[in-house]
Amino acid sequence: MQTIRSFFITQWSSDVRLDGKTAIVTGGNTGIGKETAKDLAGRGARVILACRDMAKGEQAVCEITGEVAGARVVARQLDLADTTSICHFAENVYNTEKTLHYLINNAGVAMCPYAKTADGFEMQFGVNHLGHFFLTFLLLDLLKHSAPSRVINLSSAAHAMGKIQFDDLAGEKNYHPVRAYAQSKLANVLFTRELAKRTEVLGVMAYSVDPGIVNTEITRHVRRPLGDIIKTFGSLIKSPAEGAYTTLYCTVTPENQLHTGGFYRDCALAESCRAGQDDGTALKLWAVSCHLLGIRWR
Secondary structure (H helix, E strand, O other): OHHHHHHHHOOOOOOOOOOEEEEEEOOOOHHHHHHHHHHHHHHHOOOEEOOOOHHHHHHHHHHHHOOOOOOOEEEEEEEOOOHHHHHHHHHHHHOOOOOOOEEEEEOOOOOOOOOOOOOEEEEHHHHHHHHHHHHHHHHHHHHHOOEEEEEEEEHHHHHHHHOOOOOOOOOOOOOHHHHHHHHHHHHHHHHHHHHHHHHHHHHHHHHHEEEEEOOHHHHOOOOHHHHHHHHHHHHHHHHHHHHOOOHHHHHHHOOOOOOOOOEOOOOOEOOOOHHHOHHHHHHHHHHHHHOOOOOOOO
């Protein structure tokens, strides 16, 4: 089975150290986020796990520190479905951290029943896109201060099925969980593309990542028949550690070997779908996102 898996799953490793660096990983208490945090801690970085559930966050800290000698990992409360929580998290970061070199926007919800965030946004668009958009906005000054720094946004192959429904971002007219998820993942790619244009001169690079099909809790809302397929071929699906490879690749690879604004898959630059390369849509999404959040990027 291992031989068969090797045809489907790219293996990757690097001995790059990150001593003296600070990273934030949203959703760092489970799945890909936890494996990303553990790897970064093993390289010497100080890692902040941004978690909605602090009990799970503290448990993840205990597990990582138990497995990684000398790990410097802390958990902080962050609910991406609530802009007040995002503000409190960012304020805490500015009060406790002198630098921030890596913001890894990893957390997400997938294909869930219709729901709204605390601010009235459709849940998947609100958490996966707007929550991370707002978090990045609030932490940008610290990222600039710490330059060279990086923002890494986790997207998905599902972005290729997405379309930004500007006339129904609240999902009130015609909600479908898969369509809403694909829209949010396309938004991740477009956000990365526009962010890179605005921040490269500031020393802040941005990358979007497709981790592949990974066996994590995010698939809990997946229904039949896709859910059955995932279970049947579970041994050929990436483990959370393998799902973290491309995120880590974009974290430790020298900047001159990466393309800011680029879309990465299997530890290599890939081509996003045509919609993900539409600069006009990216700019419009940026403006609409700022309007919805009531913010203005300088």
